[in-house]
Amino acid sequence: MPFRLTLIRHGDAVGASNAIFGHSNPPLSPLGLAQLQARWRGLTSQPIDAIASSTLARCADFALDAAQALGLPLQLEAGFREIHLGSIDGKPKSEWTSEDHTHWDNWQRDPAEFPLPGGEDWLAFQRRVLGALSQWASQGEAEHRVIIAHQGTIKAIMLFALGLPASRHQQFWLAPGGAVTLWWDEVYPPLLLEWSNTLPDVEQAG
Secondary structure, eight states: OOEEEEEEEOOOBTTTTSOBOSSOOOOBOHHHHHHHHHHHHHHTTSOOOEEEEESSHHHHHHHHHHHHHHTOOEEEEGGGSOOOOGGGBTOOGGGOOHHHHHHHHHHHHOTTTSOOTTOOOHHHHHHHHHHHHHHHHTSSOOSEEEEEEOHHHHHHHHHHHHTOOGGGGGGGOOOTTOEEEEEEOSSSOOEEEEEEOOOOOOOOOO
16 A cells, blocks of 8 residues: 655764764764654654664664654664665774775765775665565555665665666755655655755754
8 A cells, every 4th residue: 555654864873973884883872862853753743653774773773762652563674774885884084095085986976886895786785775665565554654764775765766876866865863755655656745854953862
């Protein structure tokens, strides 16, 4: 059945100002937790029937608490993990070589054409994400499904939904705690309902 699909990017992660994280697994920073809490307060005015999350800590830790608060089971799904960024995944930017910068700049232009050394192939990554989404969507009926995941994961879904190539990925940037909502129908093209990069003022937890 068709359903409302809300995709939430995790909040700020510890060390995010000095590194880029794919499969690296830092937790949310206090600011990141506050960002997700603010997003969640706005979202739960619309009934939520199903929640899924990447298995990485910056998504899963919050998702576990959110699902428990709503009395819903949580689908922890490795298929929703961020793309593996190879040799620069989690590497402090202060230690990047000139080659690292060149590879990253090329990847930003077109991740499908310029894979990162040791990194995950973009098309394989997108197939992984879409396969996980299809499998989860087939598990019972729900009018509003929420996924807490990553920038790349959400981009992969959006590019598929709009029929765009990987080279257009940068137009789908989401801020930490940002969210996008689609009307998802496996028979007809998905419809974009809402895109939000803004949050109420947040106070850091702790």
